[in-house]
Amino acid sequence: xxxxxxxxxxxxxxxQTLDVIRLHPEEFSLYALAFGRNLExxxxxxxxxxxxxIVVQDEPTKExxxxxxxxxxxxxxxxxxxxxxxADPVDVVVNAVMGSIGLPATLKAIxxxxxxxxxxxETLVTAGHLVMQEAKKHNVELLPVDSEHSAIYQSLNGExxxxxxxxxxxASGGSFRDKKREELxxxxxxxxxxHPNWSMGAKITIDSASMMNKxxxxxxAHWLFDVPYDQIHVILHRESVIHSMVEYVDRSVMAQxxxxxMKVPIQxxxxxxxxxxxxxxxxxxxxxxxxxxxxxxxxxxxxCLRMAYEAGxxxxxxxAVLNAANEEAVQLFLEEKISFLEIEQxxxxxxxxxxxxxxxxxxxxxSIDEETRKRVRFHLx
Ligand code: NDP
Ligand code: MG
Numbered sequence: 434x435x436x437x438x439x440x441x442x443x444x445x446x447x448x449q450t451l452d453v454i455r456l457h458p459e460e461f462s463l464y465a466l467a468f469g470r471n472l473e474x475x476x477x478x479x480x481x482x483x484x485x486x487i488v489v490q491d492e493p494t495k496e497x498x499x500x501x502x503x504x505x506x507x508x509x510x511x512x513x514x515x516x517x518x519x520a521d522p523v524d525v526v527v528n529a530v531m532g533s534i535g536l537p538a539t540l541k542a543i544x545x546x547x548x549x550x551x552x553x554x555e556t557l558v559t560a561g562h563l564v565m566q567e568a569k570k571h572n573v574e575l576l577p578v579d580s581e582h583s584a585i586y587q588s589l590n591g592e593x594x595x596x597x598x599x600x601x602x603x604a605s606g607g608s609f610r611d612k613k614r615e616e617l618x619x620x621x622x623x624x625x626x627x628h629p630n631w632s633m634g635a636k637i638t639i640d641s642a643s644m645m646n647k648x649x650x651x652x653x654a655h656w657l658f659d660v661p662y663d664q665i666h667v668i669l670h671r672e673s674v675i676h677s678m679v680e681y682v683d684r685s686v687m688a689q690x691x692x693x694x695m696k697v698p699i700q701x702x703x704x705x706x707x708x709x710x711x712x713x714x715x716x717x718x719x720x721x722x723x724x725x726x727x728x729x730x731x732x733x734x735x736x737c738l739r740m741a742y743e744a745g746x747x748x749x750x751x752x753a754v755l756n757a758a759n760e761e762a763v764q765l766f767l768e769e770k771i772s773f774l775e776i777e778q779x780x781x782x783x784x785x786x787x788x789x790x791x792x793x794x795x796x797x798x799x800s801i802d803e804e805t806r807k808r809v810r811f812h813l814x
Contacts, residue, residue, distance in 0.1 A: 435703065436522045438465035438547075440488070440514055440538060441529035443474040445634040446552045446578065446695060450527050451478060453700045457709060465517035467530070470494045476501055486520060488513035514538040519545035525703065528553040529578070531636050532760050533753075533802050536560055540795065543567045543575075550702035552578035554653045555760065559753045560798050561656030575657060576702035581650050582657055583698030584676035584689035589658070592681065600660055601678040601686075602650055603670040604730065605630045605693075607641035610671065614734060620773045622766065630673040630693045639763045643776055647730075648741020649759075652752050655745055662746050667738065669728040674717065692717050736777050740784060750790040753798050757805035758783035771813065779809050 437454060441447045447468070454461045467488035468475045479487060479502060488508045489495050495507050508516050511534065518526045518538045525548040528535050535553035540560075542549055544567060551557065557564055568575055577583050581602045589597070608627045609617060625642040626635060633641070640646035651665050676698075678688040691697050694714045701708070732739040737759075744755040762779040765771045771779070783805050790797060 434459070435461050435524045436464040437461055437703070438467070438486075438517050438520065438523045438526045438542075439463060439529065440467040440518065440527065440535065441531065441553070442466045442478060443468040443471045444529055444531060445632065445637075446527075446529035446699065449696050450529060450699050450703075451482065452713060453696055453703060453711075454482070456711070456713065460709065461703065464522050465520065467514055467517055469530075472497055472501075479505070485522075486517045488517050511537055515541045518542040518547060523547055525550055527578070527699075527703075528556065531555075531634055533559045533756060536564075536798070537795070539564060540567055543571055543573045546571050546573055548574060548576065550576045550578050550699070552699075554579055554649050555756050557653045557656050558649050558756045559802065560793075560795065561652065561752070562748075562792065563795060563798070565656050565659070576705055577653075577657055578695070578698050578702050579650060579653065580693070580695060580698045581677040582654060583701055585654065585658060585679055587689045587701070588677070588679040588687035592679070592687075594659070596681050596683075597658075597660060597664070598680045598682045598684075599664040599666055600654055600658065601680060602647065602654060602665065602667045603673070603675050603677050604644065604647045604667055605641070605673045606669050606671055607644065607646070608638070609642050610669070617774055618772070622769060625766075625773060629671075631695075633695075635767055636760070636763050639766060639776075640759070643737045643763075643773070644735035645737035645741065645759050645763075645776075645780075647735075648738045648745075649756065651738075651741055652745045662742060667730045669730055671726050671728075672722060674722060674725055690717055737780065740777070740780060744784060747789055748791075750793045750798070750801050751784065751787065753793070753801050754783055754787045754805050755780065757802040758809050761806040761809040765809075765813065779812060782812050783809055 463482040463484045465486040466484040469490040515538050526542045527550045529552040533555045536556045539556045628638050673693040675688045680686045692715045744751040758780040762776040
């Protein structure tokens with residue numbers, strides 16, 4: 434029986450992780466459940482799974498929760514996320530919070546030698562060098578939840594790293610894949626949230642529309658698999674059937690296929706190296722799909738992808754700036770304070786005005802994160 438600490442339980446990944454846990458009560462038990470402020474969504478889950486530890490974002494949410502439940506310890510904020518992740522009984526931490534807030538808990542959980550199922554890509558983008566350094570030092574495995582990285586992980590199984598020729602990450606293209614750049618003027622939040630293949634949280638759905646999601650995934654892949662940027666390719670594949678591929682030096686290509694359903698990579702991260710039945714997911718019907726399409730990725734059309742490659746290659750503190758500027762700009766777009774195209778403009782300005790710091794430590798990264806968010810808001814005025 435694996436004891437799970439689930440960070441971000443009320444989110445898209447969190448809810449699907451609970452679907453997987455619910456399916457296999459003999460395999461998994463929920464030890465800790467963390468969310469932000471969405472008590473309405475969390476309460477039925479807390480009542481159903483009865484976790485020992487609950488983490489909420491702030492004191493008012495704790496007070497509201499306390500009047501509703503009589504079981505479990507309630508912790509608060511970033512410190513609470515850490516305490517829940519490193520608790521003795523925990524075997525695996527599923528990090529599914531949104532944004533760089535997930536970073537300190539990931540690092541502490543690694544130091545406590547917990548298995549990490551990582552959905553929170555902003556953690557790896559912001560501080561991939563620190564996360565991987567700690568994982569190596571403590572001999573801890575990071576199991577990817579992101580579908581592309583799970584596909585690569587599965588395609589790499591048992592192979593030698595030196596035989597990798599390139600990683601090929603597939604992109605569905607997001608909600609605006611068929612729009613030209615000039616057609617992006619005036620698109621609304623509602624248009625952007627309408628993803629053709631995947632149902633996900635708001636921030637990542639906007640990132641998919643801007644192609645920043647793919648950019649973050651390139652950086653995530655660089656760190657997870659220790660592959661140089663020149664050997665990481667992105668290809669447009671509108672059906673989202675092939676979730677990513679690995680090409681080897683002998684020209685053989687391994688791919689992982691499936692219906693677009695995050696429960697597959699979530700469960701794989703929880704059961705690795707074994708597999709379990711997943712009856713709630715639709716089987717892939719290739720006869721029904723019939724045709725798969727692939728297109729070259731246009732870096733002019735998707736400047737966020739270009740900026741992510743550049744920030745990744747420049748390295749040091751640049752990816753942390755890229756990520757913080759993007760998180761802030763997407764938030765402003767969701768609040769309808771800026772237009773869709775202003776997202777990339779704000780990121781570009783934040784990158785241009787930042788002086789790269791080589792090999793930043795955690796406190797430097799956290800202050801760069803905060804400062805970048807402030808600068809993005811400042812540029813707006
Ligand atoms: P959601 O926005 O749906 O969920 C975010 C979760 O994090 C919610 O439970 C939210 O709580 C919680 N949260 C937010 N802020 C805090 C905080 N300060 N303290 C504690 N909890 C907090 O996001 P997704 O599930 O879509 O994505 C989560 C992560 O997984 C992201 O990094 C994303 O990039 C990655 N990912 C997601 C995929 C998907 O299909 N959704 C696919 C691949 C990767 P509350 O509800 O209370 O606000
Ligand atoms: Mg993905």
